Amino acid sequence: MPDAVSKNGLTHFLHQHVSDVWMRFLLAIAGLVLAFAAALFSTVSRESGDMWATFILASAALLLAAIVGLTTVPYLARRVAVARVREAIDYDVTRVGIIYILTAIVIGIAALNTGNNLLYIVVAAMLASIMVSGYASAIVLRQLELDVRLPEHVFAGRQVFGRIILRNRRRWLPSFSVSVIPPKKRRATKVWRWEQTTFAFPSTRRLWFSLPDRSLRRFDSGPVLPGIFEGSVYFSYVPPQSEHSADLTLRFDRRGRHQQDSFGLSTRFPFSFLTKTRRVPLGREVIVYPSVEPTDEFFEVLPLITGEFETFVRGRGYDLYRIREYMPEDSARHVDWKATAKSGSPKVREFTREDERKVRIVFDNPNPGAVTSDTYEKAVALAASLTWHFTSEHAETSFAAQNYGGAPDLYQFLAYLAVIEPKPGKSVIDDLGPSDDYNIVLTTRPRGTMPTRLWSCSYFVFIEDRR
Numbered sequence: 001m002p003d004a005v006s007k008n009g010l011t012h013f014l015h016q017h018v019s020d021v022w023m024r025f026l027l028a029i030a031g032l033v034l035a036f037a038a039a040l041f042s043t044v045s046r047e048s049g050d051m052w053a054t055f056i057l058a059s060a061a062l063l064l065a066a067i068v069g070l071t072t073v074p075y076l077a078r079r080v081a082v083a084r085v086r087e088a089i090d091y092d093v094t095r096v097g098i099i100y101i102l103t104a105i106v107i108g109i110a111a112l113n114t115g116n117n118l119l120y121i122v123v124a125a126m127l128a129s130i131m132v133s134g135y136a137s138a139i140v141l142r143q144l145e146l147d148v149r150l151p152e153h154v155f156a157g158r159q160v161f162g163r164i165i166l167r168n169r170r171r172w173l174p175s176f177s178v179s180v181i182p183p184k185k186r187r188a189t190k191v192w193r194w195e196q197t198t199f200a201f202p203s204t205r206r207l208w209f210s211l212p213d214r215s216l217r218r219f220d221s222g223p224v225l226p227g228i229f230e231g232s233v234y235f236s237y238v239p240p241q242s243e244h245s246a247d248l249t250l251r252f253d254r255r256g257r258h259q260q261d262s263f264g265l266s267t268r269f270p271f272s273f274l275t276k277t278r279r280v281p282l283g284r285e286v287i288v289y290p291s292v293e294p295t296d297e298f299f300e301v302l303p304l305i306t307g308e309f310e311t312f313v314r315g316r317g318y319d320l321y322r323i324r325e326y327m328p329e330d331s332a333r334h335v336d337w338k339a340t341a342k343s344g345s346p347k348v349r350e351f352t353r354e355d356e357r358k359v360r361i362v363f364d365n366p367n368p369g370a371v372t373s374d375t376y377e378k379a380v381a382l383a384a385s386l387t388w389h390f391t392s393e394h395a396e397t398s399f400a401a402q403n404y405g406g407a408p409d410l411y412q413f414l415a416y417l418a419v420i421e422p423k424p425g426k427s428v429i430d431d432l433g434p435s436d437d438y439n440i441v442l443t444t445r446p447r448g449t450m451p452t453r454l455w456s457c458s459y460f461v462f463i464e465d466r467r
Contacts, residue, residue, distance in 0.1 A: 028068050035064035089141070090264075090277040097273035100126070133271045140176060140267050141278040143169040144238070148248075148263065148284050150228070153411060156255045156291040164233050166265075167243040175238040181264040182227050183279065225259040228286055232266070252288040255380070255418045259285045289414040290384035297378060298385045301461055323347050359390045361413075363401040364429055364443035368422040371444055371465050376422060379463040383442050384417050398437060402428050 042057035093101075104126040111119035147165040154160050168175050196212065233246045252258060266277040294302075323339050326346030339347035363383045366376070390397050391410045398408040402425055404416050427445060439458035 031064050031068040035061045035068070038064065089138070090279065092275040092277070094268065094272055094275055096271075100130075100271075100273055129271060130273055133273050134276070136270050137267050137274065137276040139173060140178065140269050141265050141276065144175060144178065144265055144278075145169060146180065146263055146265065146280045146282055148228075148282060150250075150284060150286055153289065154250070154252060154286055155289045156252050157293060158291075159249060159251050162229075162248040162250055163245055164248055165243055165245045166235050166238055168238040168240055170240045172240055174240055175267075176236070177267050177269045178235045178238065179266045180233040180235070181266050181277065182230055182260065183262045183264055225257055228258050228260045228284055252286075255288050255290045257285065257287055257419055259283075287415050287418050289411075289418050290381050292381075292384050292388035292414075294385060295378065295381055297382045298389075301382070301459075302386075302389070323349055358396045358398075358437040360398045360400060360437035360439050361387055361390070362428060362432065362439055362441040362443075363399075363417070363420075364427055364441065364445065365402045365420060365425070366422050366444040366463065367424045370422065371463055375463060375465050379442055379461075380417050380420065382461065384414060386440060387413060387417075396437075400428055400432060402426075 038057045038061035042054050042061060045051075045053035045057060104123055107119055107126070108123045110116075111123055145167040147167070149163045149165070151160045151162060164180050166178065166180065229248060229250055233248060235244055235246070238244050261281065261283050263280045263282050264277045265280060266275060268275055323336055324347065326335065326340075326348050330348045334348045336347045336349045361383060363380075371379075387397065387399070387410060396408075397410070399413040399416075401413075401416065401420075402423070404413070427443070429441065429443060429445065432439070437457075440461070441458055442461045442463055444463045
């Protein structure tokens with residue numbers, strides 16, 4: 001019963017939508033007929049010498065044509081564009097095609113000068129081959145479906161593998177020599193937008209009156225996001241009613257959001273005169289995490305953090321767990337002097353609750369201009385590396401940062417670091433609440449401005465430019 005209701009609702013929606021389109025089309029035809037009649041009668045009135053009738057009829061014709069052009073034509077054009085966007089094809093003449101066309105032109109000029117019928121036949125055959133090439137390449141690209149599968153987690157600097165799947169939906173005809181290519185790179189453009197303003201008269205300090213107004217201005221459409229892949233993937237032969245797949249090697253050098261709105265299916269089949277590319281609207285987006293590979297900064301701070309963290313964890317217990325040999329990273333306050341005197345070698349006490357390894361990584365996002373872009377990127381990479389390290393060590397890891405309200409999930413925090421940029425705002429350190437976790441704080445604040453309540457259970461990594 002629900003299926004029948006949904007089908008009836010869909011049928012009613014389509015019927016109403018089609019009726020609306022036909023109604024607009026008929027109204028547009030009627031408006032254009034009236035405009036044509038008014039223009040025709042204005043011509044008759046002008047020849048008879050009635051200037052007022054000519055002016056009124058001509059103005060009415062222009063007004064009707066303008067109303068049709070502004071209301072009905074864009075409405076119908078949008079629906080035609082939606083239907084044809086999947087068949088949008090670009091044409092590029094190849095070097096072979098240019099040489100071939102020039103040769104045909106030379107032979108055609110020779111045929112006109114000499115009147116030789118054989119040359120006319122040669123020119124006709126050459127022009128016919130161009131038409132056959134265009135028709136055959138169009139058939140090759142029709143009814144092809146494209147699917148691009150990308151990995152879920154992508155890290156900067158690491159190679160990952162995706163997959164491109166090409167399906168041929170035709171029942172009888174195969175496809176030959178098809179390449180999957182990225183779309184042409186777009187540049188940042190400007191768009192026209194209405195902006196609310198105020199109309200004041202006169203435009204001096206002492207105003208007589210002011211009215212709300214709107215002005216049309218050009219704004220940047222926004223930054224163009226980098227694409228997902230470059231190059232091409234070639235399919236030599238795709239049989240009818242089948243699919244072929246190819247692995248795609250991807251590598252992203254920088255973190256961030258990579259987006260691609262469409263792909264291209266290109267072919268030069270059969271004579272390579274034209275490169276015909278069919279645009280396929282297929283949106284894909286990849287969030288590239290920061291690199292988690294160990295860096296120089298990582299190797300510099302990790303031993304210090306590990307030593308203090310282990311000391312903090314072991315010192316939280318109250319019951320003696322065991323007495324063991326002294327290690328270089330152990331604190332001197334845990335040395336058992338009696339056991340040391342008896343055995344002749346340094347011994348330390350180890351307390352219970354050592355398995356509660358809780359770490360909180362705090363990234364204090366700096367204001368714009370606080371550090372250079374290179375230093376900022378190194379800080380983001382260090383935060384990602386520390387996050388990856390302690391999560392791999394099975395520590396219970398949580399995170400804190402400006403405008404980060406996500407759960408203590410590794411990939412969610414890495415996605416936050418992937419798109420983060422310096423922003424003005426309050427320091428996240430001032431909002432840190434009490435916690436039993438060991439805090440690893442990455443900040444650009446001066447060393448003497450840290451809250452004293454954090455020093456006993458925190459390690460600070462100060463982000464600053466090294467000159």
